[in-house]
Amino acid sequence: MVSIASPTAESNILSQLVVPDGPPLAAEFAGWLLGIHFTSVAEDQIRELLAKNKQGTIGEDERSLLDKYLSLGGVLDVLQTWARSVRLREQFASVGPSTFEAFQRIVEITTEVFGQAPKIKHDYNPEFPSEKYIVLTVEVPFDRKSVLDMEAEWTQMVAVVEPKLDTLRLSIEPRK
């Protein structure tokens, strides 16, 4: 008998899919996929539902709605992780697979430490415009001590990743 992991959400189910070998997603499609997000009205509603859930005052209908939002958000996370991977592979095409793998590992570390996939962008130093780097941005509840602790953990984990990436920055924003 084959043992099968029991998925608990749509995103888990989706991650069980086998993706065929072959050409990756077109970069344009990946960009389009990364542009999908909830409306600000929905985001406000999710925040409100999460707060009620935390306080234990959430109703049955509201819980069901929250579950649906979270399930859909989970699916979107998986799809956007794919899309990010396509975009990153394209951006790192000139530097070789080991650098790309190191970067992927650092994205994983960031996700693990801060509990969310980082937003990734190219940036440059305005005083030295030829100096370009990649910024990983996360949004966290702003408690200084815990932010510093998470940062310290991130730094320790990133320090052992090979090969070294010296054009990478972490940016932490207070969660709105």
Added chain:
Amino acid sequence: MIPSEFLALAQRLVQTPDLGAAGLRSAIWRAYYGGYLSVRAFLEKELATPCRAGGVSEHQMVQRYLINSQVTEAIELGHMLGTLQQARKEADYEMANVSPENQQVALLNVDRALRILEKLEHCSAPTIRQKLKAGITQYRRLIKEL
């Protein structure tokens, strides 16, 4: 003047009531320079490593030396500087981003600079310093700087 005076000023600034947006952004700038200049002085004076290289800023060079030194403590220091440098860049150049105008964010960056000085002190211990000098020399050879 010793570089950490910038950090001391940043510490005083962030405690000032009604400092305002420009003041809080300036505190982050000063916190970064307190940390960065201290590290650069250490590399130049203690390890005889000039941080000037063609086409790259000294800020970037300092981080590259540390991150490629093969010394874990120094690699961490390099990434810590990178994080604070990014915060400084956002504070000085990204006016649409209002996070640097939050006092808690300014305080966080002062704390980051303090941690950088602590880490630097650690790297200054004779055994680590020796390894760091060797690691940076090896890297400079690799990039044909020596």
